Amino acid sequence: MSAGTALVTGASSGIGAAVAAALVRRGYTVYGTSRDPEKVNDPVEGVTYLALDLSDDASIEACAAAAGPVDVLVNNAGESQSGPFEELPMDALRRLFQINVLGAVRLSQLVLPGMRERRRGRVVMVGSMLASFPLAYRSSYVASKAAVKGFAHAARREYAGYGVGITTVEPGSIATGISERRTQYVAEGSPFRAAYDTMLAALNANEARGITAAKVAATVLAAIEAPRPRPLYAVGSNAPLVFALRRVLTRGAVERMVARRHGLR
Ligand SMILES: NC(=O)c1ccc[n+]([C@@H]2O[C@H](COP(=O)([O-])OP(=O)(O)OC[C@H]3O[C@@H](n4cnc5c(N)ncnc54)[C@H](OP(=O)(O)O)[C@@H]3O)[C@@H](O)[C@H]2O)c1
Numbered sequence: 306m307s308a309g310t311a312l313v314t315g316a317s318s319g320i321g322a323a324v325a326a327a328l329v330r331r332g333y334t335v336y337g338t339s340r341d342p343e344k345v346n347d348p349v350e351g352v353t354y355l356a357l358d359l360s361d362d363a364s365i366e367a368c369a370a371a372a373g374p375v376d377v378l379v380n381n382a383g384e385s386q387s388g389p390f391e392e393l394p395m396d397a398l399r400r401l402f403q404i405n406v407l408g409a410v411r412l413s414q415l416v417l418p419g420m421r422e423r424r425r426g427r428v429v430m431v432g433s434m435l436a437s438f439p440l441a442y443r444s445s446y447v448a449s450k451a452a453v454k455g456f457a458h459a460a461r462r463e464y465a466g467y468g469v470g471i472t473t474v475e476p477g478s479i480a481t482g483i484s485e486r487r488t489q490y491v492a493e494g495s496p497f498r499a500a501y502d503t504m505l506a507a508l509n510a511n512e513a514r515g516i517t518a519a520k521v522a523a524t525v526l527a528a529i530e531a532p533r534p535r536p537l538y539a540v541g542s543n544a545p546l547v548f549a550l551r552r553v554l555t556r557g558a559v560e561r562m563v564a565r566r567h568g569l570r
Pocket of ligand 1: 315
């Protein structure tokens with residue numbers, strides 16, 4: 306799809322900032338979001354920042370109204386959460402699903418009618434390869450990214466006849482510093498502490514030596530510009546190889562492969 310107006314959530318850092326920058330270079334008018342646009346450390350040149358807190362429905366509606374008609378929505382903002390399954394507090398789970406799933410769904414619902422009427426649009430969900438390769442002690446995050454992918458996969462065909470493409474991009478390990486912002490829930494005296502710490506150390510190390518956010522942005526751009534975007538794109542963590550292996554290995558073998566990559570048995 307050729308240039309128009311794009312809205313990128315979570316454009317204050319990492320992948321969102323890289324996607325916003327790539328869209329500016331492609332000639333799009335770009336709105337990027339932050340919970341606090343005044344405090345964005347390194348604003349991307351050419352991007353107009355709007356306030357958006359995905360945990361607040363009124364903020365989502367105000368953001369969509371401020372952006373006006375958009376041709377491209379990149380649902381990138383998200384929380385990275387980890388902790389043993391049985392120790393995840395319900396309020397933390399509700400917040401995670403509000404931000405990573407329902408917030409993105411609501412914002413999409415607000416921009417899609419305009420795209421449908423103009424018969425032109427792209428919605429990209431930034432998921433995670435962990436949704437395709439589930440990892441222990443990341444169950445809430447895995448589930449939230451699988452949920453948003455499920456919405457996108459199913460809704461795709463509703464828009465297929467309207468020139469509107471809905472797609473999911475699953476990044477692997479990307480060096481954005483997200484490890485420092487990850488929310489963690491491990492109970493005091495947790496029986497899972499040692500295994501959790503092992504997983505976390507591997508996860509953080511993988512992220513630190515991951516590919517750049519700019520490489521993810523190039524994949525997001527390819528999804529936006531494809532005449533018929535595929536349902537799923539993946540980038541980083543040897544995505545082509547591991548997705549190929551996933552097609553030929555048993556589920557158990559894939560589970561062991563993911564566990565071993567994170568120091569787990
Ligand atoms: N880095 C990785 O290895 C990796 C791998 C797979 C998937 N991902 C996904 O890629 C996306 C971007 O991650 P990143 O690595 O670039 O992380 P990041 O640098 O921490 O960026 C997260 C963005 O989300 C925004 N955000 C956080 N909470 C929000 C809320 N309640 N409402 C609205 N915006 C909120 C932040 O904006 P403000 O703080 O300015 O509001 C920030 O711009 C996320 O969905 C993440 O799950 C990342």
